[in-house]
Amino acid sequence: xxxxxxxxxxxxxxxxxxxxxxxxxxxxxxxxxxxxxxxxxxxxxxxxxxxxxxxxxxxxxxxxxxxxxxxxxxxxxxxxxxxxxxxxxxxxxxxxxxxxxxxxxxxxxxxxxxxxxxxxxxxxxxxxxxxxxxxxxxxxxxxxxxxxxxxxxxxxxxxxxxxxxxxxxxxxxxxxxxxxxxxxxxxxxxxxxxxxxxxxx
Amino acid sequence: xxxxxxxxxxxxxxxxxxxxxxxxxxxxxxxxxxxxxxxxxxxxxxxxxxxxxxxxxxxxxxxxxxxxxxxxxxxxxxxxxxxxxxxxxxxxxxxxxxxxxxxxxxxxxxxxxxxxxxxxxxxxxxxxxxxxxxxxxxxxxxxxxxxxxxxx
Numbered sequence: 001x002x003x004x005x006x007x008x009x010x011x012x013x014x015x016x017x018x019x020x021x022x023x024x025x026x027x028x029x030x031x032x033x034x035x036x037x038x039x040x041x042x043x044x045x046x047x048x049x050x051x052x053x054x055x056x057x058x059x060x061x062x063x064x065x066x067x068x069x070x071x072x073x074x075x076x077x078x079x080x081x082x083x084x085x086x087x088x089x090x091x092x093x094x095x096x097x098x099x100x101x102x103x104x105x106x107x108x109x110x111x112x113x114x115x116x117x118x119x120x121x122x123x124x125x126x127x128x129x130x131x132x133x134x135x136x137x138x139x140x141x142x143x144x145x146x147x148x149x150x151x152x153x154x155x156x157x158x159x160x161x162x163x164x165x166x167x168x169x170x171x172x173x174x175x176x177x178x179x180x181x182x183x184x185x186x187x188x189x190x191x192x193x194x195x196x197x198x199x200x201x
Numbered sequence: 202x203x204x205x206x207x208x209x210x211x212x213x214x215x216x217x218x219x220x221x222x223x224x225x226x227x228x229x230x231x232x233x234x235x236x237x238x239x240x241x242x243x244x245x246x247x248x249x250x251x252x253x254x255x256x257x258x259x260x261x262x263x264x265x266x267x268x269x270x271x272x273x274x275x276x277x278x279x280x281x282x283x284x285x286x287x288x289x290x291x292x293x294x295x296x297x298x299x300x301x302x303x304x305x306x307x308x309x310x311x312x313x314x315x316x317x318x319x320x321x322x323x324x325x326x327x328x329x330x331x332x333x334x335x336x337x338x339x340x341x342x343x344x345x346x347x348x349x350x351x352x353x
Contacts, residue, residue: 035275036268043271044263048256064265069275137255156249157256159220181207181241188244191251 029075039068042085045158046092052157053096053149055142063099067092082164089158089168093150100146140190147171148183155180209241219249287346294342301338305331 030038046067051060071088078084141149150169154160165180166173209215215236218228224246225233236242308331 032272035272039268039271043265043268044260047263047265048259051259061266065271065274068271069278072275073279137251152248152252153256156216156220156252178207184244184248188247191247 030072035072038084042088043068046088049089049150049153049158050092050096052138052141052153053093053146054099055138059099063092063095067095070095086160086164086167089154090170093168093170096150097146136191140187143190144183144186147179148186151176151180152183152187207241209239211235211239212241212245215242215245216249219246220253224250290345290348294338294345298338298342301331301334305335 043064047060047064050063050067051057054060054063067088070091074087074091076087078087141152144152147169151165154165154168160168162176162180163173165171165176171179211232214232215224218224218232221227236246308327
């Protein structure tokens, strides 16, 4: 099963043409046709990213629309389709982070005090409870820090390069390798060893 | 942390196998044996295959709003925001105009009612700033409206 090939329709491969990326109205805002084509190519991947990062499908619905609106209103010109996509994911990431911060400030009930875990982790446990499907991966992802979730999803679900991850997440390009290594090691530990049947699809 | 513990020269090869859906059965035994012995490649294979499989599986079931609906909502929202911006600008201009008008009325009233008692020099000194304020308000109003509306 070729994941890269199967997902390329929705996730883009970053090989879009210059003319495609530059299409749009003269004053920077995309025209309807260009926007709708771009939305069709990217929306499912963005929604999935938001759902996995926030752990909340309903929230992902709202953030998806907000992300596209902000992207549209920004009216930025992009060198190619890859940059356009990265810009959109950058907006989506910032929205998800703002929402997580808002949740931290406006949580309804007091979080359980546990000195062995930080506050963010306790909130993420509640995210895990809400996570649709409650798969092993979802539970494991929920125990990671938001940055780690974002990084792992970009690297292994979207196939982003280190440079693209740095651009989207706003971290130094040189830091991506070590941060990704730590996130990957932590997730691997949380997932445990693969069962014999899982390893051989 | 030493680089030799965090990276492996075959990491990209392993990841390419995973993302091509060739892990573990589609790749040769040599790379599998390497991944068993190499902690970096083992984690790449484990995490990469689980995350990619989850993404691939979930992507098929994702339902997003239609692009036409999103476009329509965006346009409506943009119009509403433009209207709010315009309304704010108009309110500010109106406030300036009303303030200027009231000030002018007060000045004129004083002139007519108490004109005899007001020195001509004082009248001249007050009337010029008032006229400038009124002219500025009248000329700035269309500029402000254009600034608010024209950008949309």
